[in-house]
Amino acid sequence: MRKVLVTGGAGFIGSNFVHYLLNKDSHAQIFNLDALTYAGNLANLAGLPDAQRHQFIEGDIADFDKVKELLRQQAIDTVIHFAAESHVDRSISGPTAFVQTNVNGTLNLLEAVRHVWVNEKLLPLEAVRFHHVSTDEVYGTLAPDDPAFAETTPYSPNSPYAASKAASDHLVRAYHHTYGLPITITNCSNNYGPYQFPEKLIPVIVLNALEGKPLPIYGDGQQIRDWLYVEDHCAAIHLVATQGQVGETYNIGGNTQPTNLEIVKQICAILDELRPDAQLTPREQLITYVKDRPGHDRRYAIDGRKIARELGWTPSESLATGLRKTIQWYLDNSEWLAGVRQKQEYQSWVKNNYQQRAASPSE
Ligand code: NAD
Ligand code: DAU
DSSP: OEEEEEETTTSHHHHHHHHHHHHHOTTEEEEEEEOOOTTOOGGGGTTOTTGGGEEEEEOOTTOHHHHHHHHHHHTOOEEEEOOSOOOHHHHHHOOHHHIIIIIIIHHHHHHHHIIIIIISOSSOGGGOEEEEEEEGGGGOOOOTTSOOBOTTSOOOOOSHHHHHHHHHHHHHHHHHHHHOOOEEEEEEOOEESTTOOTTSHHHHHHHHHHHTOOEEEETTSOOBOOOEEHHHHHHHHHHHHHHSOTTOEEEEOOSOOOBHHHHHHHHHHHHHHHSOOTTTOSGGGGEEEEOOOTTOOOBOOBOOHHHHHHHOOOOOOOHHHHHHHHHHHHHHOHHHHHHHHTSHHHHHHHHHHHHTTOSOTTO
């Protein structure tokens, strides 16, 4: 039985990973440590398959004693580290929490793991793995003709979020180099799918388009992201954590790079088909240009050749099929949505973020 500590497993990708792992590996026992910030939601963990192999622990990755005791008492052999502050816009309005969780929190987690695995030698180092989940944003932004991000691309983070993730990547790598901690790192592009908190582009657009509200496009909408369906990301993480080479980084991407405007139009077209509405159709008419994100990265693209070559992973979902599944999920899960949207914190975020952007894109 593998004993897996998942951090941030009540968030978007972490909870999808918990579902994925319980289905995929009947020998995995999961300990899910999550601080339940605004982005954490126990409803993401409802209806888990074989739920007795999952235990939720509310707690902060920055709590050294708690993490150390958990590692020791449960003889954890695998850590999959998702917990983070993850929203770029929030990192611009309040960077401190990003450094606290993404940098200090990750450092603390590494210290606890070093204490138990390296110093106390609770388990042989050949039998343990620390996997760090990171982002393509550490590489900065690409000009139109630049080659896609490879594992060798120099780091050049542009937002406080990206800078804090870059710092955490460096710490993880350094713990391998200095203390021999068996680590792997993945740097992934934009995810979408079930349970994504409705502050990120795709759920914002789906919900507003359903309700006939303006569809906010930052700046000119020509920014490019490399979209990946979340279950594909989970499969890639599992593969790297179990079969990836210790000390190595793997980039993960979706091989699909529409502009923001194109993806918004695709969502509108799918909703026009699934939920026709004489008043709203075509929903494209709701597109509204708003003030841009400061320092907005223009283009991301992933060179996924290393993970394909070494581990045989490529995405299985196309943007068309993944988007359709995602939109259908939001249509089918109105209770989940209502639960998230009734919270005061969510309502004030939406109000503040979009009120201060309600100006022409050039301002
Ligand atoms: P999310 O914001 O949806 O979830 C983050 C989770 O971490 C929440 O459940 C939250 O409660 C928890 N958390 C926050 N601070 C914590 C702390 N101090 N201690 C314990 N738990 C804490 O994030 P997500 O989109 O699921 O991203 C998960 C990870 O994947 C992050 O590390 C992010 O950088 C990375 N990532 C995300 C994407 C994406 O497109 N969303 C892409 C690539 C990488
Ligand atoms: O690239 C991976 C990263 O993708 C992850 O590391 C982050 O955790 C994740 O949040 C995501 O970051 P982005 O900033 O790319 O995602 P977001 O959904 O916030 O924005 C996607 C694009 O859409 C971006 O160019 C900004 C734009 N946007 C976003 C919102 C919320 C809009 O035009 N309008 C909006 O209302």
